[in-house]
Amino acid sequence: MTTVDDVITSFSDDPNLLNVAVSRAKSQFYLVASGNEQPKDCNISDLIAYIEYNNGTVSTSKIHSIFDYLYEQYTDARIAYLKKHKKISEYDSENLTFALLEDILKENINMRHLNIICHLPLYMLIQDYSLLNEEESKYAANINTHIDFLIYNRVSKQPVLAIETDGYTFHKSGTSQSERDIKKDRILELYGIPLVRLSTIGSNEKKIMEDKLNEILHLQTQ
Structure with a gap:
């Protein structure tokens, strides 16, 4: 069970919903909650205390996310981190992604020939629409x-990797945005442009990006 909420709300703390979630567990029950400090007088906190009392394991994840900075208790740290980087968006999630990508390209000597474009209109990347159907062409x-971010080769000017920053609520399955995401994914796949989507509820983004870039660069040198 995951609460998703940064701060426990009346919905995620609803005793009836919690009862259903716990009672449906067959052999094991996992509760994933925010690392934010939560009120002690709520059902989630009581459940965690009950798990501890009954010798259950309560642990803090060893894997962190760049998007942890979005949590309220990290406001000062987020401001300090973003001050070191160019602001490219009104959304801190995108600013954090850009800062991460900048750091990766600077830290890896084999990536010094790469650069980043932010918010590149798709029509500037796709010149020949012959691979697309009518709906895809219109989109x-x-x-x-x-595209939120495009990493490209400074020398050849060729695209290397597209990156999208996906806010959970806005991009979750079933939304109109998720339907547009599917179209974009298909278009990029048709034109052979690799894509990584970074969810704001994900983790380990630096390793994900470095591994993907190294994979692409290795293939290009073969």
């Missing part, structure tokens, strides 16, 4: 359709 040609 790709829309001036509002863009």
Whole structure:
């Protein structure tokens, strides 16, 4: 069971929902909650205390996320971190992604020939629409359709990797945005442009990005 909430709400703390979740467990029960400090007088806190009392394991994840900075208790740390980098968006999630990508390219000597474009309109990347159907062509040609980040080769000017920063609520399955995401994914796949989506509820983004870039660069040198 995961609460998803940064701060426990009346919905995630609903005793009836918690009872259903716990009672449906067959052999094991896992509760994933935010690392934020939570009120002591709530059902989630009582459940965690009950798990500890009955010799259950309560542990803090050893894997961190760049998006942990979005949590309220990390406000000062987020401001300090982002001050070191260029602000490219009104959304801190995208600013954090850009800062991470900048750090990766600077730290890896084999990536010094790469650069980043932010918010690149898709129509500037796709010149020949012959691979697309009518709906996909219309979507790709829309001036509002863009790639959050495109890493490209400074020398050849060729695209290397597209990166999308996905806020959980806005991009979750079933939303109109998720349907647009599927179109974008298919278009990029058709044109052979690798894509990584970084969810704001994910983790280990630096390793994910470094591994993907190293994989792509290795293939290009073969």
